[in-house]
Amino acid sequence: MGENVDTTQAPRKIGPPQLRISRLFESKQLGWIALAIALLVPFVIATPYALNVMTTAAIFVLLASGLNIVVGYCGLLDLGYIAFMAVGTYTAGIIAKSFELPLIFTIPAVLVMTILAGLIIGAPTLRLRSDYLAIVTLGFGEITRITANNLTITGGPSGIFGIPGLLKIGDFDLQQPAVFYYVTVLVVAGFVLAAARLGKSRLGRAWRFVREDEDAAEAMGIHTYHVKLLAYIFGAIWGGFGGILFAAHLSAVSPQSFIFLQSALVLMAVVLGGMGNMRGVVIGALVISLLPEFLRDLAAYRYLAFGLLLVVVMVFRPQGFWPARGYEPERMQAPAAPAAAAGEKGANR
Amino acid sequence: MTAILEVKDLQIAFGGVRAVDGLTFSAQEKEIIAVIGPNGAGKTSAFNCITGFYKPTSGSVVLNGRNITGKRPADIAAAGVSRTFQNLRLFPDLTVLDNVRAGMHLYGGQNWADAIFHTPRFKRSETAYTEEAHHWLDFVGYEGARGVPIRNLSYGRQKQVEIARALARKAGLLLLDEPAAGLNYSEKQQLLGLCRRIRDLGTAIVLIAHDMGLVMELSERIVVMNFGREIAEGTPAEVKANPAVIEAYLGKDDEEVQTNGDA
Numbered sequence: 001m002g003e004n005v006d007t008t009q010a011p012r013k014i015g016p017p018q019l020r021i022s023r024l025f026e027s028k029q030l031g032w033i034a035l036a037i038a039l040l041v042p043f044v045i046a047t048p049y050a051l052n053v054m055t056t057a058a059i060f061v062l063l064a065s066g067l068n069i070v071v072g073y074c075g076l077l078d079l080g081y082i083a084f085m086a087v088g089t090y091t092a093g094i095i096a097k098s099f100e101l102p103l104i105f106t107i108p109a110v111l112v113m114t115i116l117a118g119l120i121i122g123a124p125t126l127r128l129r130s131d132y133l134a135i136v137t138l139g140f141g142e143i144t145r146i147t148a149n150n151l152t153i154t155g156g157p158s159g160i161f162g163i164p165g166l167l168k169i170g171d172f173d174l175q176q177p178a179v180f181y182y183v184t185v186l187v188v189a190g191f192v193l194a195a196a197r198l199g200k201s202r203l204g205r206a207w208r209f210v211r212e213d214e215d216a217a218e219a220m221g222i223h224t225y226h227v228k229l230l231a232y233i234f235g236a237i238w239g240g241f242g243g244i245l246f247a248a249h250l251s252a253v254s255p256q257s258f259i260f261l262q263s264a265l266v267l268m269a270v271v272l273g274g275m276g277n278m279r280g281v282v283i284g285a286l287v288i289s290l291l292p293e294f295l296r297d298l299a300a301y302r303y304l305a306f307g308l309l310l311v312v313v314m315v316f317r318p319q320g321f322w323p324a325r326g327y328e329p330e331r332m333q334a335p336a337a338p339a340a341a342a343g344e345k346g347a348n349r
Numbered sequence: 350m351t352a353i354l355e356v357k358d359l360q361i362a363f364g365g366v367r368a369v370d371g372l373t374f375s376a377q378e379k380e381i382i383a384v385i386g387p388n389g390a391g392k393t394s395a396f397n398c399i400t401g402f403y404k405p406t407s408g409s410v411v412l413n414g415r416n417i418t419g420k421r422p423a424d425i426a427a428a429g430v431s432r433t434f435q436n437l438r439l440f441p442d443l444t445v446l447d448n449v450r451a452g453m454h455l456y457g458g459q460n461w462a463d464a465i466f467h468t469p470r471f472k473r474s475e476t477a478y479t480e481e482a483h484h485w486l487d488f489v490g491y492e493g494a495r496g497v498p499i500r501n502l503s504y505g506r507q508k509q510v511e512i513a514r515a516l517a518r519k520a521g522l523l524l525l526d527e528p529a530a531g532l533n534y535s536e537k538q539q540l541l542g543l544c545r546r547i548r549d550l551g552t553a554i555v556l557i558a559h560d561m562g563l564v565m566e567l568s569e570r571i572v573v574m575n576f577g578r579e580i581a582e583g584t585p586a587e588v589k590a591n592p593a594v595i596e597a598y599l600g601k602d603d604e605e606v607q608t609n610g611d612a
Binding site for chain 1: 401422460463494495497
């Protein structure tokens with residue numbers, strides 16, 4: 001009997017917090033609420049400036065959710081993530097401009113190119129761990145930018161201008177700022193949902209096993225090499241789609257958009273939000289992309305204040321705003337017999 | 350009875366040190382074999398060679414007639430070998446259930462597209478994974494919370510979960526590296542019963558242990574190692590009477606009475 005008492009009390013002692021607010025945060029509807037808010041914001045404020053900022057923020061959320069697959073789920077520290085976005089943006093921009101195609105038709109090409117990029121960076125580096133991997137990915141990011149800076153096809157330092165819009169049918173143009181904002185939010189929401197769902201699947205668990213203990217994962221029959229490569233490829237695809245939206249949003253692209261600071265900012269969004277938890281990462285990305293806009297009044301001191309705030313947050317919440325919590329519901333229906341008897345039943349099965 | 354595992358003349362050297370030097374043994378279906386020996390005898394190195402974590406310098410490991418020598422650990426696991434580790438190698442930040450689900454990775458049943466679109470196939474397979482995880486936790490007699498990170502649990506419970514994870518792999522051969530280490534008397538008795546129930550599933554068990562009482566009671570055959578070499582093999586009674594074993598464990602000049610006392 002003593003052990004049965006232990007069984008019922010254990011979850012209460014070390015189980016998930018029972019506060020009402022955290023139950024709200026864990027609720028399944030939260031994603032829909034967030035999407036509704038994102039869709040309603042233009043009714044409150046719809047100045048061209050606000051729409052521009054919000055669209056940029058949405059694209060940034062997409063990037064952060066992609067990097068969360070690589071860093072948060074799989075634990076591969078990638079300091080050159082923006083390179084995947086660069087590959088996506090340039091592929092989309094070059095094809096759309098030279099064939100006068102709406103950007104939407106460049107999706108297959110972008111998919112192919114980003115997967116290739118994921119394989120090229122992934123395959124040779126996956127035997128490396130932590131610090132070494134970070135250095136190589138940092139190099140990959142810089143190589144991509146410098147290559148774009150020096151090739152003729154990418155337009156050199158001045159980049160590519162006049163990239164066609166996403167899609168235009170008759171009078172209906174997806175490029176109108178408000179329309180484009182909605183398109184972006186919906187696309188980004190889809191990708192964030194997909195990334196969150198991937199995280200809760202067999203593949204997502206395999207990523208976490210690799211992050212926690214590579215050898216133990218191998219011993220369970222998980223091909224760590226294969227699984228890590230998949231993390232890179234998914235991360236690259238998310239980055240590539242971010243690139244298409246980016247190209248459509250600015251209708252121009254230059255190597256200056258893909259400096260190391262951008263990779264660092266995306267990584268910061270993931271760390272600040274809470275590695276491995278998609279909800280946290282979305283919030284982290286929104287903070288990183290919107291906070292500098294709210295601090296505009298500080299003029300020259302803007303980034304000083306931004307940096308200080310980040311330091312303060314990391315001091316008080318080193319695990320991020322909303323870290324991944326390793327809790328899940330206990331057994332769905334309580335077994336009819338006490339736990340000990342259930343154990344016997346299982347044994348005899 | 351057919352041999353599940355045949356290890357022949359297994360050798361591994363690290364520089365000049367021959368950690369395992371000519372180990373030969375086999376395991377039959379439904380058999381419990383203990384590998385014993387003093388610290389540093391090469392028991393864990395032998396396990397690591399069998400499961401692919403070390404590449405043997407020479408010799409062969411044959412599983413169900415298939416040569417698996419020097420393959421990747423994941424391939425060997427897929428071929429039908431499951432193991433636990435000497436120092437727990439669980440996934441500390443993940444839940445108990447997730448840890449057990451790790452053993453089920455090879456069941457498949459869903460791919461990434463199923464996961465993204467939450468197809469019925471995905472839901473079915475997730476339900477099956479969860480039920481199966483509960484089943485194996487019940488099987489090992491685990492009675493704690495199951496939805497909490499494993500880092501918070503006691504050592505004994507973590508050991509149970511590691512065995513549940515290895516069992517979920519449903520391999521024909523289970524390698525347990527010191528399953529009894531750090532367990533108290535009643536936990537050891539539970540382990541004894543558990544090993545027998547695992548054997549009744551049709552699984553062969555090879556285990557490393559230091560507790561002679563447990564080894565003598567549980568195993569059908571014992572392989573004794575010292576300095577990388579196999580110094581004896583046989584039934585518990587044979588091994589107990591073997592002068593080379595007595596020498597390895599107790600030094601020369603000791604009386605047999607003491608081995609009896611140890612057992």
